[in-house]
Amino acid sequence: xxxxxxxxxxxxxxxxxxxxxxxxxxxxxxxxxxxxxxxxxxxxxxxxxxxxxxxxxxxxxxxxxxxxxxxxxxxxxxxxxxxxxxxxxxxxxxxxxxxxxxxxxxxxxxxxxxxxxxxxxxxxxxxxxxxxxxxxxxxxxxxxxxxxxxxxxxxxxxxxxxxxxxxx
Amino acid sequence: xxxxxxxxxxxxxxxxxxxxxxxxxxxxxxxxxxxxxxxxxxxxxxxxxxxxxxxxxxxxxxxxxxxxxxxxxxxxxxxxxxxxxxxxxxxxxxxxxxxxxxxxxxxxxxxxxxxxxxxxxxxxxxxxxxxxxxxxxxxxxxxxxxxxxxxxxxxxxxxxxxxxxxxxxxxxxxxxxxxxxxxxxxxxxxxxxxxxxxxxxxxxxxxxxxxxxxxxxxxxxxxxxxxxxxxxxxxxxxxxxxxxxxxxxxxxxxxxxxxxxxxxxxxxxxxxxxxxxxxxxxxxxxxxxxxxxxxxxxxxxxxxxxxxxxxxxxxxxxxxxxxxxxxxxxxxxxxxxxxxxxxxxxxxxxxxxxxxxxxxxxxxxxxxxxxxxxxxxxxxxxxxxxxxxxxxxxxxxxxxxxxxxxxxxxxxxxxxxxxxxxxxxxxxxxxxxxxxxxxxxxxxxxxxxxxxxxxxxxxxxxxxxxxxxxxxxxxxxxxxxxxxxxxxxxxxxxxxxxxxxxxxxxxxxxxxxxxxxxxxxxxxxxxxxxxxxxxxxxxxxxxxxxxxxxxxxxxxxxxxxxxxxxxxxxxxxxxxxxxxxxxxxxxxxxxxxxxxxxxxxxxxxxxxxxxxxxxxxxxxxxxxxxxxxxxxxxxxxxxxxxxxxxxxxxxxxxxxxxxxxxxxxxxxxxxxxxxxxxxxxxxxxxxxxxxxxxxxxxxxxxxxxxxxxxxxxxxxxxxxxxxxxxxxxxxxxxxxxxxxxxxxxxxxxxxxxxxxxxxxxxxxxxxxxxxxxxxxxxxxx
Numbered sequence: 001x002x003x004x005x006x007x008x009x010x011x012x013x014x015x016x017x018x019x020x021x022x023x024x025x026x027x028x029x030x031x032x033x034x035x036x037x038x039x040x041x042x043x044x045x046x047x048x049x050x051x052x053x054x055x056x057x058x059x060x061x062x063x064x065x066x067x068x069x070x071x072x073x074x075x076x077x078x079x080x081x082x083x084x085x086x087x088x089x090x091x092x093x094x095x096x097x098x099x100x101x102x103x104x105x106x107x108x109x110x111x112x113x114x115x116x117x118x119x120x121x122x123x124x125x126x127x128x129x130x131x132x133x134x135x136x137x138x139x140x141x142x143x144x145x146x147x148x149x150x151x152x153x154x155x156x157x158x159x160x161x162x163x164x165x166x167x168x
Numbered sequence: 169x170x171x172x173x174x175x176x177x178x179x180x181x182x183x184x185x186x187x188x189x190x191x192x193x194x195x196x197x198x199x200x201x202x203x204x205x206x207x208x209x210x211x212x213x214x215x216x217x218x219x220x221x222x223x224x225x226x227x228x229x230x231x232x233x234x235x236x237x238x239x240x241x242x243x244x245x246x247x248x249x250x251x252x253x254x255x256x257x258x259x260x261x262x263x264x265x266x267x268x269x270x271x272x273x274x275x276x277x278x279x280x281x282x283x284x285x286x287x288x289x290x291x292x293x294x295x296x297x298x299x300x301x302x303x304x305x306x307x308x309x310x311x312x313x314x315x316x317x318x319x320x321x322x323x324x325x326x327x328x329x330x331x332x333x334x335x336x337x338x339x340x341x342x343x344x345x346x347x348x349x350x351x352x353x354x355x356x357x358x359x360x361x362x363x364x365x366x367x368x369x370x371x372x373x374x375x376x377x378x379x380x381x382x383x384x385x386x387x388x389x390x391x392x393x394x395x396x397x398x399x400x401x402x403x404x405x406x407x408x409x410x411x412x413x414x415x416x417x418x419x420x421x422x423x424x425x426x427x428x429x430x431x432x433x434x435x436x437x438x439x440x441x442x443x444x445x446x447x448x449x450x451x452x453x454x455x456x457x458x459x460x461x462x463x464x465x466x467x468x469x470x471x472x473x474x475x476x477x478x479x480x481x482x483x484x485x486x487x488x489x490x491x492x493x494x495x496x497x498x499x500x501x502x503x504x505x506x507x508x509x510x511x512x513x514x515x516x517x518x519x520x521x522x523x524x525x526x527x528x529x530x531x532x533x534x535x536x537x538x539x540x541x542x543x544x545x546x547x548x549x550x551x552x553x554x555x556x557x558x559x560x561x562x563x564x565x566x567x568x569x570x571x572x573x574x575x576x577x578x579x580x581x582x583x584x585x586x587x588x589x590x591x592x593x594x595x596x597x598x599x600x601x602x603x604x605x606x607x608x609x610x611x612x613x614x615x616x617x618x619x620x621x622x623x624x625x626x627x628x629x630x631x632x633x634x635x636x637x638x639x640x641x642x643x644x645x646x647x648x649x650x651x652x653x654x655x656x657x658x659x660x661x662x663x664x665x666x667x668x669x670x671x672x673x674x675x676x677x678x679x680x681x682x683x684x685x686x687x688x689x690x691x692x693x694x695x696x697x698x699x700x701x702x703x704x705x706x707x708x709x710x711x712x713x714x715x716x717x718x719x720x721x722x723x724x725x726x727x728x729x730x731x732x733x734x735x736x737x738x739x740x741x742x743x744x745x746x747x748x749x750x751x752x753x754x755x756x757x758x759x760x761x762x763x764x765x766x767x768x769x770x771x772x773x774x775x776x777x778x779x780x781x782x783x784x785x786x787x788x789x790x791x792x793x794x795x796x797x798x799x800x801x802x803x804x805x806x807x808x809x810x811x812x813x814x815x816x817x818x819x820x821x822x823x824x825x826x827x828x829x830x831x832x833x834x835x836x837x838x839x840x841x842x843x844x845x846x847x848x849x850x851x852x853x854x855x856x857x858x859x860x861x862x863x864x865x866x867x868x869x870x871x872x873x874x875x876x877x878x879x880x881x882x883x884x885x886x887x888x889x890x891x892x893x894x895x896x897x898x899x900x901x902x903x904x905x906x907x908x909x910x911x912x913x914x915x916x917x918x919x920x921x922x923x924x925x926x927x928x929x930x931x932x933x934x935x936x937x938x939x940x941x942x943x944x945x946x947x948x949x
Contacts, residue, residue, distance in 0.1 A: 022286065033285070038195035039188015041413070043362045044446035048869035051362060079188030091186040095178055098834050101842065102668030103185030104192065104363040104413030125882075132877040136869065138362050138414050139668050141841030141906075142877035 010071045012037070013081025023069050027061075028052040030068035031078055039079035039107050043136070050135030053108035054078050060115035062108075062134070079107035089155035090114055090148075099148030101139035109135045113149045122153060169749060173681035176834035179673045180687070181411075190411040193366035193381045194443045201368070202231055204429055204442035205288035207278035207295045208452060209270035212304035212523040212862020213317060216268060216277060220296040224280055227294060229287035231436055234428070235278045236267030243431055244397045246422055246487070249389070250494035251639040255331035258323045260521060262487040264397075264427035270299070271319055271486035272524050273863055274451030279428050281440060304523035304862035308481040309460060311522045319486055319521040328484060328521050331497040333577050334514030337466070340475045344466035348549045353931045354537045356458035356483065356856040357849075358450060358872055359530045363413020365453055366443040367426045369433035378434065379406045382426050385415040385665055386705025389642060391697045393422045393490070398430050409695040412667030416846070417529030418454050419667070420707055421490040425452075450867040455856060456530020458483040459496060459537050465545045471553055471560045475512040478504050478541065482519050485526035491640075491707075492528045493519060498638045499534025499626070499708075502577040506542035507586050507624040507800055508564040513576040523862045529707060531846050531907040535625050543621045543912035547919070548928065557916070558599065561590065561622050572893075581624065581798045582900075585826070588888045590622055593802035593824040596884060602806065610924055613949060615811055616819070617921025621803040621913035627901035628713030628797035628892075644710070645792035647703050648719035650726050652785040654772040656685060656765025660692045663703010664715030669903060670835040671711050675719055677831050678897070682723035683764055684750025701788070709799070709901030712831065713892075718791035720896045725787035730767045736778035737762060737770055797892045797900035801825035803909040805848075805917040811925075811949045814940025816852055816918055822884045823909065828892045828900035836902050840885055843906020849875040850907075851914035855933045873933070 005020040012035060019034050031037045031054070040063060043051035052063040055077040082088040090110045093099065100106040109132070116123065116131035123131065128149045129142070137145060184190055221233040246262040266275045278295050282288035305311035305319065311326040319326055341347055368381040378400050384390050387407040395402045412419060425442050433440045444452065459482045466475040482496035501515035532539075550560040566573050568585040575581065597618070606616050629635075632643040649661040660675055676690040693699055703715070727747055734752035735742040744755050753761035767785075770776075774783035806820040823840055830836050853873035857865050866872040891898030911932070918934050919927060925946045930938055943949065 024286070029285075032195075036197070037188070038192075039190070041192070041363070042194075043364065044869050046446065046868045046870055048874075049362060049446070079186075083187060087186070094186050095182045098179065098838050100182060100185055101670065101838060102361070102363065102414040103181070103190050103411065104361075106185055107188050110186070126878075129878040129880075136360075136362065136874050136876070138360055138416065138846070138874070139842045140838060141843075141845035141883070142875075142880060143841050143883055144838055146877065 006069055008069050008072055010073060011075040013077060021068055023067065025068045026064055027066045027068045027071055028063040031063060037078050037080050041104050041107060043105060048136065049105065050112055051105045051108040053111040055111055055114065060111050079110070089159060090152045093152035093155055094148045097148040097151050098144045099140065105135060105137045109137060109145060113152065116149065117153055117156060121157060123149070169684065169686060171681055172677045172687055173831060175832065177673055177677055177687060177832055179670050180676060181670065181672045192363055192411045192413055193368060193383050196368045196381050198368070198370055198439040201439040201441055202281050202283055203285040203288045204432060204440050205280045205292040206276045206425060206448065207280065207292050207297065208448070209266065209273060209275040209277055211270055211299050211301045212273050213302040214270050214299035215302065216266065216270060217298040217300050219278060221278065223294040224291040227287060227291045229283040230280060230291045231283065232281045232432065233278060233295060234265065234432065236263055236265035239263065239265050239431055240267055243427055246397060246424060246427065247393060248488035248493060249393065249490045249641040250492065251641065252329060252331050252493050252497045253639050255329035255497065257329040257493060260320050260328065260487045264424040264431065274448065274525055275486065276424050276428065279432065281432050281436060306522050306524050306858040306862050308483040308520035308522060311520050312518065319523060323521060326521050327518055328488060329493060329519040331501065331517045332515065333501045335512065337475050337477050337512055337514050340512060341464060341466050341477065344474060345469045346467045346552060348465045348545060348552055350463050350545065350548055350929055352461045352463065352541055352544060354457045354459040354461065354540065355932050356527065357456045357530055357854050358856050359416040359418035359456055360874060361414030361416055361418055364444045364446060364449050365419065365423065365425065367429045368439060368441045369429040370439040371433040371437065373437060377404045377406065378430055379408065380426060380430055381408045383412050383419050384409045385412065385419045385667055385707055387665055387695055387697050388663060388703050389705055390422055394426065394430065397427055406698045409665060415667050416531045417456060417533055417707060421454050421528050446869065447867060451525055451864055454489050454528035455485065455525050456527060457537060458527050461541050463541050463545055465549055467549055469553065471555050471563045473508055473510045473549065473564050476504055476510055476542065476545065478515045480515065480517045482517060483524065483527060484519050484521050485524045486521060487526050489526040489528035492526065494640060495529055495534045500538045502579050503535055503538045503626050504542055505575050506539060507566060507622050508542065509566045509570065511576060524858055531843065532904040535904065536847065536908045536911060539621065539623045539908050540912045543623065543916065547916045557620055558594065561620060562587065565622060579626065580795060582795055582892050582894055583890050584624065584798060584800050585888060585890050586622060586800055589800065589802040589824040589826055592886055592888060593804050593822050596822045596886065597804050613811070615809045615921040615924065617807050617809065617917040617919065619805045619913045619916025619920055621909045621916065623909040624798050624800040625904060625908045626796045627709035627799055627904065628793055628895065629708030629710045630796050631794060632792050642704060644704055645790055646714040646718045647701060647788060647790050648715060648722045649786065649788040650679065650722040652726060652768045654769050656768045658683065658685065658690045660690060660719060661700045662692060662694050662715050662719065663700055664711035665695045665705045666711055667706060669706065669711060669839065674712055674831050674835060675716065678716055678719050679723055682720065683726065685764060709903040713797050713895060713899050713901045714791060714793055716899060717793065717896045718789045721789035721791055722787045725789060726785060729781065729787065730764065730785060732778050732781050733771050734762050734767050794894045797828065797895060799825065799827045799900040799902065799905055801905065801909060803913040805913040807914065807917040807921055809918060809921040809939060811943055814936035814943065816934055816936065816939060818848065818881060818914065820881060820884065823906065824886045824888065825905050826888045826890050827902040827905060829889060829898035830887065831899065837885055839902045840906045841883055843904060844883060844910045845875050845880065847907040847910030848914050851911045851932055851934060853933050
């Protein structure tokens, strides 16, 4: 099989990685199996559940729908790359508002929500519920996820306006 | 330090999960690990004529291909662990890989082991199986009888058991003023935990020990059963489930795939991993519900219910899964009177095998089915009498002064105030105003409806004596070990096996409250048979009720021993030592005392311990509950039905639950929300369907309607608190509440909205097509 391998280089969580892989390898499998980044989860095989959602050049993409070779030269952010020195506001919000139970869908839900807040920095509840259409969660009943996304929006708006005083 | 009991403490487990650092089974990677891919039957019923594995074996990277004949002399049959007594139950021999006959679409016939998962999958496609297809049975009532295609030759009419409870009620019904009859279909559901099942087996030839990482809700039950199947003694078998991505009952069972990887690891001397695809999850992970109920209710013209009689046909699928026989019998039949003081009841259950995916517990397991039929019957009875459904409920709810209340099947409901939750729910919804609005809107051709569910559930499974009496092949007590380290930090080892329910946090709160140490200083270990002596796992709303009570009792043993050590050190009598908020003090001498951590250190140093006290500070408690717990509540759904399209919109949902004392209100609310969405999912969206050949036609998330965020309004939740009198924590359990209560509330609401059309009942799920068709059949709008 070796002669079918293709060399691929991309940036993952800020680090440049190169691997020789089969061209058919899905990004989700590349991240998990080649790079050991197991925080990206695979919950289905028909691109419905969204558990595998990552950011490719800043856009939320279901990593089971792209081949790793399609990401040549691109920058991928997985859940492992989300926290810098502190938690990303989305992570902090999910913890604060009980946005997860078993945690399996959570990586993908948070990535989707990050994209959602880029579109709607101050989303209505309806915009959040519609925006989460591409992700499935079987534990939470979604309401605490909605609250988490609202809370993240509030945290992020404060981050962008540092002159505002932190309340509480 | 703040007492954290009853506080919304943020979850300990979230720290790793939100960073992607969870350790789910598929995340495990071991040196030399190889990958399994199953070959599954595409037929619901067929003879296996031949299996050609040559092409698969020849693919580079393939290590082995095993078929049923390879395994059948090495591993035993997969047993069921529930044998209801006096039910003439017949076993369904379940090989890990089918040989001779396949009995459902998804039945495993071969496994390929390869160096990487893609190669394993490629090679599985090269396994050529020749089948001789046979006629398949998919519906339980159709499958019963001597002339039907048999699922197992050993069961001549496809009836695996016939279980009954209660007395003959013919005379009661013959002389009753009012009789209501209705048939209900509890459609089959697909549990759909977001994490697919997975198993990793590692056999150590030197020690002859096998470690099995598995997506299980009950690792010790797995060890118990797997040791028998694999012939590996329990002390050489370790089962580990660190993070499990939801279960909802579907990860209770012992599965063939787990046996297969264990076999393969032993045969090849390599660690073997198998992870199912979602498609495999749909066809080869246990399903839930799937009953048909013929129900009769006898009552007076004034609205007093006198008797309930149920004939149930339960579709068990092709093999009796681990807990399957207990679900439509014990967990269903004993609670069909619901929260009502119905003097007489009788239940007759036929457990039928069919050529479909095995059915086992799914959130609520038996109790949602019972709750659905009684809550629907109360509404139908009210309608027949032209009485208000709330009024009928009020008349028949068990009064709060009647507790403990013994129901007609002999269960003793521990405590309750059913009217109290109903009152609170009615206040929240403003019932009289709703009825006025409904009347006004109907005149404009708009249809809104209200539905109630005043439920009770049997939780906190359960007393082991009862488990034995009802044929469960295990105990239902729980264990907890509290290990206080020399620095006063604590590790808890629990036999409960949480997989999303948050007991790493809840249990730390219990210990923090009892021992007066911060939750950050407490680690809760679960899901590893090598670290935890014994336990029975997480299901049946039992973890905090039974496991939490064991933990509470273990902390009391710690306090008793530590008090002795403190008294000795302080040179006073034990009776003069008080313990509060982590401090031992001499009564009446406020400045004389010791911290808990200092006592722990003394216990480990053992330089000077009182006579008869052993060194160290570690205690284990085994808690066997005296009774089940009985959470209850009143749920109200308000829906709007678009009569032109049949679309149902859930406008409001009010849940007033009484789950006893609440340890963490944030987690309790989350459990209720999750249950609600699953229960409402059954009412409105979800349903597994097989075609006549036994093909699952709802076999992906494209075809099976998993509830989404946009389907729901904000839930309105509230509580009353009636502690369980027999549980040391006063808790009752909350994991199944929402799923048990919500389904009939929503269906009652839709049928209330449709009352002007004369629609009496509809089978779930109430899709727009079904509602629209029903309206059209009655002349439309």
